Amino acid sequence: xxxxxxxxxxxxxxxxxxxxxxxxxxxxxxxxxxxxxxxxxxxxxxxxxxxxxxxxxxxxxxxxxxxxxxxxxxxxxxxxxxxxxxxxxxxxxxxxxxxxxxxxxxxxxxxxxxxxxxxxxxxxxxxxxxxxxxxxxxxxxxxxxxxxxxxxxxxxxxxxxxxxxxxxxxxxxxxxxxxxxxxxxxxxxxxxxxxxxxxxxxxxxxxxxxxxxxxxxxxxxxxxxxxxxxxxxxxxxxxxxxxxxxxxxxxxxxxxxxxxxxxxxxxxxxxxxxxxxxxxxxxxxxxxxxxxxxxxxxxxxxxxxxxxxxxxxxxxxxxxxxxxxxxxxxxx
Amino acid sequence: xxxxxxxxxxxxxxxxxxxxxxxxxxxxxxxxxxxxxxxxxxxxxxxxxxxxxxxxxxxxxxxxxxxxxxxxxxxxxxxxxxxxxxxxxxxxxxxxxxxxxxxxxxxxxxxxxxxxxxxxxxxxxxxxxxxxxxxxxxxxxxxxxxxxxxxxxxxxxxxxxxxxxxxxxxxxxxxxxxxxxxxxxxxxxxxxxxxxxxxxxxxxxxxxxxxxxxxxxxxxxxxxxxxxxxxxxxxxxxxxxxxxxxxxxxxxxxxxxxxxxxxxxxxxxxxxxxxxxxxxxxxxxxxxxxxxxxxxxxxxxxxxxxxxxxxxxxxxxxxxxxxxxxxxxxxx
Numbered sequence: 246x247x248x249x250x251x252x253x254x255x256x257x258x259x260x261x262x263x264x265x266x267x268x269x270x271x272x273x274x275x276x277x278x279x280x281x282x283x284x285x286x287x288x289x290x291x292x293x294x295x296x297x298x299x300x301x302x303x304x305x306x307x308x309x310x311x312x313x314x315x316x317x318x319x320x321x322x323x324x325x326x327x328x329x330x331x332x333x334x335x336x337x338x339x340x341x342x343x344x345x346x347x348x349x350x351x352x353x354x355x356x357x358x359x360x361x362x363x364x365x366x367x368x369x370x371x372x373x374x375x376x377x378x379x380x381x382x383x384x385x386x387x388x389x390x391x392x393x394x395x396x397x398x399x400x401x402x403x404x405x406x407x408x409x410x411x412x413x414x415x416x417x418x419x420x421x422x423x424x425x426x427x428x429x430x431x432x433x434x435x436x437x438x439x440x441x442x443x444x445x446x447x448x449x450x451x452x453x454x455x456x457x458x459x460x461x462x463x464x465x466x467x468x469x470x471x472x473x474x475x476x477x478x479x480x481x482x483x484x485x486x487x488x489x490x491x492x493x494x495x496x497x498x499x500x501x502x503x504x505x506x507x508x509x510x511x512x513x514x515x516x517x518x519x520x521x522x523x524x525x526x527x528x529x530x531x532x533x534x535x536x537x538x539x540x541x542x543x544x545x546x547x548x549x550x551x552x553x554x555x556x557x558x559x560x561x562x563x564x565x566x567x568x569x570x571x572x573x574x575x576x577x
Numbered sequence: 578x579x580x581x582x583x584x585x586x587x588x589x590x591x592x593x594x595x596x597x598x599x600x601x602x603x604x605x606x607x608x609x610x611x612x613x614x615x616x617x618x619x620x621x622x623x624x625x626x627x628x629x630x631x632x633x634x635x636x637x638x639x640x641x642x643x644x645x646x647x648x649x650x651x652x653x654x655x656x657x658x659x660x661x662x663x664x665x666x667x668x669x670x671x672x673x674x675x676x677x678x679x680x681x682x683x684x685x686x687x688x689x690x691x692x693x694x695x696x697x698x699x700x701x702x703x704x705x706x707x708x709x710x711x712x713x714x715x716x717x718x719x720x721x722x723x724x725x726x727x728x729x730x731x732x733x734x735x736x737x738x739x740x741x742x743x744x745x746x747x748x749x750x751x752x753x754x755x756x757x758x759x760x761x762x763x764x765x766x767x768x769x770x771x772x773x774x775x776x777x778x779x780x781x782x783x784x785x786x787x788x789x790x791x792x793x794x795x796x797x798x799x800x801x802x803x804x805x806x807x808x809x810x811x812x813x814x815x816x817x818x819x820x821x822x823x824x825x826x827x828x829x830x831x832x833x834x835x836x837x838x839x840x841x842x843x844x845x846x847x848x849x850x851x852x853x854x855x856x857x858x859x860x861x862x863x864x865x866x867x868x869x870x871x872x873x874x875x876x877x878x879x880x881x882x883x884x885x886x887x888x889x890x891x892x893x894x895x896x897x898x899x900x901x902x903x904x905x906x907x908x909x
Contacts, residue, residue, distance in 0.1 A: 335686075335744065354667075376820060377819065377820050377821065378718065386710065386720050387720060388718050388719060388720040388721065389720065389721060389736070390739070390820065390821055391736070391739075391740070392743070392820055394740055394744070397736050397737070397739070397740040400736050401733050401736055401737075404721070404723070404729050404732050404733055404736075405729070405733075407722070407723075407729070408723070408726055408729040411724070412667065412726070487709065488708060488709050488722065488724055489709065489722055
């Protein structure tokens with residue numbers, strides 16, 4: 246099995262590569278080739294099969310054709326300019342998130358004109374495709390009314406995925422990821438960064454800034470759950486999707502206060518004291534338009550699973566990122 | 578006031594030009610310049626002000642910039658490859674309906690970078706942006722799940738219109754037109770053609786083919802109503818739209834049987850006898866996925882109005898297309 250991952254150097258991409266190598270198979274077939282592409286060449290993983298790492302900008306002419314030429318059986322398209330940057334740089338956001346995605350889908354279509362080819366394509370979308378009017382709990386039939394350029398580009402990607410799939414050019418499945426928490430490493434340009442940093446920094450004994458009220462409610466899954474979504478999507482029989490190719494993923498609805506209480510239970514008062522409240526109306530205003538909670542019945546019926554408590558999300562972080570230790574406790 | 582109409586040679590475009598000339602003003606300002614563009618040069622209308630007619634393919638590099646260079650105050654973008662053709666020619670549909678629309682919006686954005694410019698843009702979308710799951714009566718919050726490439730392209734146009742408007746690059750309003758009946762002239766490649774021909778042909782004493790069952794229910798407005806939608810949209814204060822820039826237009830829910838009974842009332846049994854039933858499963862299958870009825874509260878609250886009976890729709894056709902005569906009666 247030949248697997249292409251676009252966006253392989255990103256946080257989810259790297260974890261997905263590790264998960265695939267750990268599994269060794271997909272659909273019961275051995276994974277014998279990984280093609281890892283990103284804007285910077287991804288790190289070469291320790292893998293017994295073929296690995297190719299490629300530094301490539303999907304939005305430049307010829308790149309998509311080159312990536313698809315080896316006819317991967319599975320293509321995971323995770324690459325995107327994140328929300329904050331797509332808002333700050335209008336042209337770059339559309340070029341990468343819209344033109345890049347369309348170039349990929351078209352390269353697959355044109356490859357299929359040479360001889361039969363219809364790869365499975367997993368496309369990561371986002372819950373920010375939803376905007377006004379937002380009910381407190383959002384159903385699978387919610388209309389797409391994005392309030393950012395990033396959300397617009399993801400919504401367009403979903404529409405293209407459905408049409409290219411309907412036409413038989415590719416076998417697509419889109420998954421709308423919850424906000425990922427706890428995102429490891431350094432903050433990126435996403436406005437949602439604090440949802441991770443208020444837990445991640447205190448766990449290692451460092452201060453974090455909370456720019457919004459404790460009552461802010463949002464929708465979360467761990468990086469481990471997100472990778473499991475991608476793998477499950479890759480294995481799913483898409484005949485079960487009908488014409489609606491994109492699913493809202495399960496997650497956990499939690500307030501910032503819920504996050505902080507979970508942190509207290511797992512790591513104690515010393516940890517929660519490291520959260521410094523510093524109101525930032527620019528961030529609050531962006532977050533105000535975001536979804537709070539979902540009822541993702543379709544995805545749940547198809548076997549997608551997320552964490553049920555923020556304690557679990559924090560424990561996943563401790564296991565996967567902190568070698569199962571609690572640095573803040575060890576310092577004390 | 579300088580008005581650009583793209584798609585000015587089409588059925589609605591020509592009627593819109595006539596309606597604007599008859600009005601003479603828009604927002605109380607005199608219309609002194611009309612720029613009429615289409616893939617073939619539109620006919621030159623009888624107009625006291627400036628008229629420019631342009632044969633131009635919006636999807637070719639430079640065309641959109643050229644059209645926008647004179648900084649029209651109002652741009653009506655009606656141009657599109659119709660549903661049947663966009664389904665038959667995938668690349669052409671995307672090139673014209675997606676790339677052409679985006680090229681227009683981007684040309685406006687770039688013109689605004691030279692000096693302040695934010696024209697009103699009326700974009701005609703379609704009710705075929707809606708697909709499964711379709712309730713019997715569709716609300717304003719229905720999700721966009723198109724089942725055709727044309728519907729996908731229109732849905733993407735709506736998303737772009739909203740994002741470019743939110744960014745302040747243009748002042749957009751999208752209107753989802755009902756199926757237009759009675760469409761004058763010759764059939765085009767749309768699968769919906771019979772909804773017009775089963776009335777249009779009998780009214781002039783000619784035979785028409787009905788490919789679907791009498792129970793098929795759909796959503797209609799006359800060409801006159803559609804032109805009035807565009808004019809009303811052009812004059813509407815878009816502050817009333819909030820972030821949701823596209824509205825489903827009012828219309829009339831009617832079955833094919835309702836159409837035929839209205840024809841009988843207006844033109845008699847001789848007319849209805851000219852409808853020849855000839856089942857066509859290819860057409861029935863396409864139509865089966867189409868919306869049947871809407872509850873377009875937002876548009877109605879904003880003053881958009883459609884016909885209330887098919888008798889009215891037939892009378893509009895007789896007045897506007899048949900010089901207020903009934904050819905089938907005159908032959909008898």
